Structure formats: C-alpha cells, structure tokens
Amino acid sequence: MKKFASLLLTALLLLTGCAKEAPVEPSLTRVGFSQLGAESDWRVANTDSMIRAFSEENGYELLYDNARQKQANQLVAVRNFIVQGVDIIVIAPLEETGWEAVLQEAKNAQIPVIIVDREVAVEDTELYLTQIGSDFLTEGLQAVGWLENALENRQEDVNILHIQGTYGATAQIQRTKAIEDAVRLHDNWHFAAQLAGDFTESKSYEMVRDFLAENQDIDVIYSENDNMTFGAMRALDEAGITYGQGGDVTIISFDAARRALKLCMEGKINLCVECNPLHGPRVDELIRQYLAGETIPKQIFVEETVFTPEILTPELIAARQY
Numbered sequence: 001m002k003k004f005a006s007l008l009l010t011a012l013l014l015l016t017g018c019a020k021e022a023p024v025e026p027s028l029t030r031v032g033f034s035q036l037g038a039e040s041d042w043r044v045a046n047t048d049s050m051i052r053a054f055s056e057e058n059g060y061e062l063l064y065d066n067a068r069q070k071q072a073n074q075l076v077a078v079r080n081f082i083v084q085g086v087d088i089i090v091i092a093p094l095e096e097t098g099w100e101a102v103l104q105e106a107k108n109a110q111i112p113v114i115i116v117d118r119e120v121a122v123e124d125t126e127l128y129l130t131q132i133g134s135d136f137l138t139e140g141l142q143a144v145g146w147l148e149n150a151l152e153n154r155q156e157d158v159n160i161l162h163i164q165g166t167y168g169a170t171a172q173i174q175r176t177k178a179i180e181d182a183v184r185l186h187d188n189w190h191f192a193a194q195l196a197g198d199f200t201e202s203k204s205y206e207m208v209r210d211f212l213a214e215n216q217d218i219d220v221i222y223s224e225n226d227n228m229t230f231g232a233m234r235a236l237d238e239a240g241i242t243y244g245q246g247g248d249v250t251i252i253s254f255d256a257a258r259r260a261l262k263l264c265m266e267g268k269i270n271l272c273v274e275c276n277p278l279h280g281p282r283v284d285e286l287i288r289q290y291l292a293g294e295t296i297p298k299q300i301f302v303e304e305t306v307f308t309p310e311i312l313t314p315e316l317i318a319a320r321q322y
C-alpha cells in the first residue's frame with residue numbers, strides 16, 4: 001500500500017512537472033560467452049581479451065562459462081544463456097561437430113550467435129551470424145613452406161614427430177591437413193608418429209616421453225600449439241636430445257605466445273607460427289555493427305605472421321600483448 005502511495009505521488013509530481021525524471025541508465029547488452037576451457041597460454045590470453053571487451057564500461061553485461069574441455073558443458077551453458085534471454089551468444093567451440101540442435105534453439109529464441117576462434121560444421125550456416133578466427137590451414141601451409149625451405153631439398157629421409165591438438169577442433173583439422181598433404185607430396189618425408197597431445201603441455205610431455213623411450217629417430221617436431229611444444233621439449237631434455245638451431249631436432253610450434261617467442265629468440269624453437277587470440281575487441285566491434293543493422297561477413301580471418309630467431313628481439317616480444 002505504501003509502495004502504491006509513493007508511486008501515485010511520483011506520478012502526480014511528474015504530471016505536474018514538480019519532479020524531474022530519473023536519468024535513464026543506458027541499457028547493457030547481455031552477452032553469454034561459452035569458452036571451451038583453459039588448456040593453453042593461448043586460451044588464457046583469449047579469455048582475458050574477451051572478458052576485458054565485455055565489461056560494463058564497454059556497455060555489456062557478461063555471462064561467462066568455462067566448459068573445461070567438454071562440449072557437453074558448452075551445450076548446457078548455451079541453453080542456460082537462451083533461458084536467461086541474453087541479447088547475443090558467443091561460442092568458442094571445442095570441436096566442429098554437434099552444434100546443430102543448440103544453434104537451432106538459439107535461432108528459435110531469436111538470439112544471434114557469433115562463433116569465435118574455431119569453426120562449427122553445420123549445414124545451415126544461417127544458424128549463426130558470423131565466425132571470426134584464424135585461418136588454420138594457412139598457418140599450417142606457412143609452417144610447411146618454411147620447412148621445405150629449411151630442408152633445402154634434402155634427399156635423405158625426414159622423420160617428423162607430429163603432435164596433434166584436440167581431435168575435431170578446427171585448429172587440429174587444418175594444421176594436420178597441411179602437414180599430411182606435405183608428407184604425401186614429399187617421398188622422403190615420413191611421420192615417425194602422430195601423437196594426441198590435446199593442446200596441453202602435460203599430455204604432450206607424456207606422449208613424447210613414452211614415444212622417445214621406443215624411438216629417437218626424429219628430425220622434426222611439428223607441434224600444433226606452444227604448450228604441447230613445451231611438453232615435448234621437456235621430454236627431449238630428459239632424453240638428452242638436442243633441438244632448435246644447431247640441434248638434432250627442428251621444432252615448429254603454433255601460437256607464438258610470449259613464452260614460446262622467448263624460446264624461439266634463444267634458438268630453441270626454429271619456427272613460431274602466429275595464432276592470434278585477441279578476439280575480444282573484434283567480437284565487440286561485430287556486435288556493435290550487428291546492433292547498428294550493418295551487414296557482417298559470414299567468415300572473418302585475422303591476419304597472422306611467422307617468427308624465426310633471426311627476426312625476434314626482446315623489444316618486439318615485450319611489445320606483444322600475449
């Protein structure tokens with residue numbers, strides 16, 4: 001009753017012009033972000049970039065979920081976002097398949113979805129607004145091209161230890177495609193083994209350690225991310241095998257996060273292929289364009305480069321954000 005009386009009084013004051021309208025809070029855009037996990041330095045930098053971009057000062061209310069490397073957790077998170085009626089859903093998908101049903105649910109609820117980092121394999125691409133991330137195949141081709149040059153038409157056998165990321169993730173599928181195609185093309189290139197490193201340092205260390213206990217005849221490590229490279233380097237150190245510039249094993253690593261770049265500058269990693277995780281401001285920009293009614297491309301690749309010891313300096317590394 002008291003509340004009703006106070007509302008009535010406020011209405012009367014407003015009508016008679018005796019009270020000023022309360023300043024209207026600009027409404028926040030509610031974003032639900034499903035992150036696949038925290039498996040690598042890259043992922044930590046990516047999460048940080050996204051959380052910073054979706055701050056209140058930037059006009060967002062962020063609902064964040066870490067799926068801890070399980071797609072089932074991502075599906076639950078996205079369904080929760082739908083129930084909570086967020087304005088936009090952003091998904092960094094663990095693997096490419098298995099998204100149709102939940103994306104259809106988001107579409108039915110008229111909530112646009114942005115796919116970030118990796119891709120989703122759905123027949124109906126109208127199920128999401130856009131996808132932004134790395135061109136993982138180009139990354140792989142850059143690595144392969146560099147290796148062809150580094151080997152200078154070497155005729156002897158080249159034994160490649162291939163450490164693969166999470167099976168079914170775009171980063172794994174495309175980087176794997178690049179090296180598998182190259183091995184098919186060069187008669188003297190062979191896989192010593194293809195190991196499942198799951199993009200983590202610990203898994204890669206175990207796999208490489210066990211592999212080296214049986215076979216040490218390797219010339220190249222093609223590691224699909226920096227953290228798996230660190231695990232492999234530990235196993236090589238323990239086995240007393242040298243690597244990097246002037247070593248027995250050439251190391252190619254993907255991501256080019258700061259820790260790897262330092263090792264590359266020291267000559268311990270021969271090639272770092274950049275995979276840029278700073279998607280927060282990019283997704284923020286896409287959301288603003290969408291809200292302004294602008295047309296957005298269906299797929300956006302970010303620009304990336306490669307690093308070798310010769311071009312790296314402490315200043316260059318210090319200036320990088322991850």
Ligand code: AHR
Pocket residue numbers: 039040041042043117118171199224225226227254255275
């Ligand atoms: O999808 C990007 C890849 O995923 C990065 O190479 C890797 O570090 C991360 O785990």
